[in-house]
Amino acid sequence: MSKVAIIGGGIVGVATAYELAKLGEDVVLFEKSYFGSGSTFRCATGIRAQFTDEANIRLMKYSIERWEKLEEELGFDINFRQTGYLFLATSEEEVEAFKANIKLQNRFGVPTRLIDMDEAKEIVLILNTEPFLAGAWNPKDGKANPFKTLFAYLFRAKEMGVDAREQVEVVGLEREGDEITAVKFRSRGKVERVKVDAVLNATNAWAPVINEMAGLKRDIVPIKACKHQLVKTEPLERGQAEPLVCPPSWNDAYIIQDGEDGGIICGAGIEHEAKSLDDVEPTYDFLRGVLRYALMIAPPLRYAHVIRQWAGFYAKTPDSNPAIGKLLENFYIAAGFSGHGFMMAPAVARAIAELIAKGRSKVPLDWDWYDPYRFERGELRTSAFQIG
Amino acid sequence: MSDGMVIVCRCNDVTAEEIEELIDSGVTDIEEIKRLLRVGMGPCQGRTCMPIVISILARKTGRKPEDIPLPRARVPVRPVRAGVLAGGDDE
Known part of the structure; x- marks a missing residue:
């Protein structure tokens, strides 16, 4: 069992904590404000597979299949409804x-x-x-309650031993070579540190701040x-x-x-x-x-x-597609969702959790398409179909 | 005090018992309580319920009411017809 730190207590971070705990990992999650306070609790609740490129269509088709089973799996009313x-x-x-x-x-x-x-x-x-x-x-498209969905994942994650902390801000990452070795965080005014085996940056709009803490260029993933x-x-x-x-x-x-x-x-x-x-x-x-x-x-x-x-x-991101994958040997990112984080979370959380725990995933997520280094290489994807 | 019939949020029919249960389950952030139960998210913008929610939360967590920040009030302050806000409708 390895120690995984997740930074960001929005739907992506919390759902990934749940998926990692299911895979037997020891998870600590940090949210600097209250859970969902970033983008999740401000979203328009929509869930759709009507995208205009293969990667996003396939990911969202799988995600909707997860959404269909989520209420039963999490044992919590999340008000998912396929209203189209x-x-x-x-x-x-x-x-x-x-x-x-x-x-x-x-x-x-x-x-x-x-x-x-x-x-x-x-x-x-x-x-x-x-x-x-x-x-x-x-x-088959639809909507769900973002508040209830996040807490459904959170309650189950906590039951499985996830140490989910809110009002706790990550203030630094310790790195040796290509690996993050510890996370420094401020809890009730005191800075503490925890040794980790892997870290996920799930902070969406705040992701460049965390990437910089990892010793990467702030705009390695321009969000x-x-x-x-x-x-x-x-x-x-x-x-x-x-x-x-x-x-x-x-x-x-x-x-x-x-x-x-x-x-x-x-x-x-x-x-x-x-x-x-x-x-x-x-x-x-x-x-x-x-x-x-x-x-x-x-x-x-x-x-x-x-x-x-x-x-x-x-x-x-510049192409409105999220950055999902590995940035360093044990430092991962799932951020830059460009308005699609809530709908994609059930699929992305499972995929990134499997990547972290097993090194590969069965989720139909096109890792090349969402490669976080594509911006650095100047390889933009066709823009994800985005509304609102 | 509450037998499940004390309505705290009249816009969304939320009872004192529901608020206490949620706090007992470990959700003690006013912003989270607001969203999960929808207290203060109706037409009155929390004018009726928020002081009561805060006093329940303060009592159950041993905090002082003045240490619990009020959730941000949303615009508009009072409900306004969409037609009036969009312009071209003086009704």
């Missing part, structure tokens, strides 16, 4: 692009299909069909914190807009009915560079902008009251 994703086309060119994507997704077993607006209206009762020509619909925001309405009757509905050509704007209380969550690609890693201040231009799109997608929403607006980070 509906992308909407506004031009003939876009319909053709949808068809090509659908063909690719079908090839890897994702059952997306092109639907007409009559069918779309049956799926999304409050949809304004007039601006749209067709939709790409995958009923930028981009502020993305969401607005939510008061609870509405269920079934008005259960799927995530998104016309990508409208600045990636989308709506999705919250699986918990039925409020409508509204997002859009109105992005701001974060002033700092503490900058989660909502902005007025977003509130106004996102609602204009939301009301065009679903006009009846004009009568719904907005009750909340908040911000979080897309930890973005």
